[in-house]
Amino acid sequence: MAGKVDPHTGWIRDFSEIKAIFKPLYERLDHNYLNDIPGLENPTSENLAKWIWNELKPLLPELSAVRIHETCTSGCEYRGD
Known part of the structure; x- marks a missing residue:
């Protein structure tokens, strides 16, 4: 997350809002075969x-x-570039 910290809350964004935004996406990914999800036919960490x-x-x-960790020592980060 990047942005201005709200002076009253001390947050950039409330984690409960982030969780609510991410939940539908998480449910599409969790315990599903990623290759069957449109756009993830080749589900490398980078993709x-x-x-x-x-x-x-x-x-x-x-x-x-967005950071993806495959293990404790390997993963990737995507910053939209």
Whole structure:
């Protein structure tokens, strides 16, 4: 997340709002075969990060990066570039 911190709350965005925005997307991904989801026919970490970005950015303009961790030591980050 990136943006101005609200001086009253100390937040950029309330986590409960972020959770509500992400929930429908999470439900599409969780325990599903990613290859069957349109746009994720090749679900590499990099493609997944970009796909999540494209789904969330219109709903969450403060989004600054999407991180995917395959393991504790490997993963990727997509910043919309």
